[in-house]
Amino acid sequence: MPQRRSTEVRPADDTPVMRQFRSAKEQHPDALVFFRMGDFYELFYDDAVIASRALELTLTSRNKNSADEIPMAGLPHHAASGYVQRLLEQGFKVAICEQMADPKTVKGIVPREVVRVVSPGLTYDDNGLTPGQNHWVVALGELTFAALDFTTGELLAATVESREALLAELVRFDPKEIVLEPEVGQDLVGAIATLRPRTSRRIAARAFADELPGLDSVVAAAEAETIQPSVAARAAAAALVAVLRT
Known part of the structure; x- marks a missing residue:
């Protein structure tokens, strides 16, 4: 079973978006949180480090070259299915945190909520199923x-x-x-x-x-x-x- 590390909270990076991420992570501490930002899902802190290794994603950072640098990794939302399935096959649990309104119609921060949690025993979509095989x-x-x-x-x-x-x-x-x-x-x-x-x-x-x-x-x-x-x-x-x- 993959070992998970705790997510370090950086109080100095106290933006509304990061508060939303932390809230989602506190609700699902044992899952990798796919956090929707526009056309991408972003992962932060240890989630980003773990996902970058498991999925061969580029690891970048917020607040680069500062004392509050935070690891991050992203992937296109339209390709999420394949990435989620790869994580499930490696034994990880994934929480999908979606934008709950169109950013073009919202003044201020876009509301976000975890809408789905998937573990290795569950399938993200039919692509994760083998025909004729029980799950x-x-x-x-x-x-x-x-x-x-x-x-x-x-x-x-x-x-x-x-x-x-x-x-x-x-x-x-x-x-x-x-x-x-x-x-x-x-x-x-x-x-x-x-x-x-x-x-x-x-x-x-x-x-x-x-x-x-x-x-x-x-x-x-x-x-x-x-x-x-x-x-x-x-x-x-x-x-x-x-x-x-x-």
């Missing part, structure tokens, strides 16, 4: 397994009897991303890292059971038979539904 994201607890294909809506969840059975399910589904329950032991984390060293992994923001209230509102009756009725299985499924909503 699974899995959630793992100590003895709980759930799998969701965001492209087809297939959702399965179950409890298993052993660690070996859990890891066998992981191999069988060959996921694009793994979501781990916060309480899982380091021995399981290590086993997963050994078994799937290149698969993106993340720790869920909350315990799987805390996501249960959001499950019934999205799981259709036709899909319910693929989810075991146990609380643990339903909680793992709920964790994946929560990922879809982020």
Whole structure:
């Protein structure tokens, strides 16, 4: 899993645009923020350094040759799909921060908001899909397994009897991303890292059971038979539904 460095805040560069960027970054600290500026997406600070290496972009800077020099890198907005897909394939998460109004009609700063967050288990568009191939994201607890294909809506969840059975399910589904329950032991984390060293992994923001209230509102009756009725299985499924909503 790619290691992320914290974004250094430069108080001296306190322009309205940079305040917008910092706000977006604070909301999504684990993502590379694609910040829309006209016909380009710009990345700043460590995001720019990381993206320049991963995408072979030219690394430039704001406030060049000053004490407040800030790394930046840019790419044309019309080419974003290919760049985002390359980052996802390398295990990065991307937040798209768009201009929410036409700059020609706005007096002052153009409003911007993060409109989409994409992780390796999600596709940015159809170009990231392989025809006839599932695109699974899995959630793992100590003895709980759930799998969701965001492209087809297939959702399965179950409890298993052993660690070996859990890891066998992981191999069988060959996921694009793994979501781990916060309480899982380091021995399981290590086993997963050994078994799937290149698969993106993340720790869920909350315990799987805390996501249960959001499950019934999205799981259709036709899909319910693929989810075991146990609380643990339903909680793992709920964790994946929560990922879809982020």
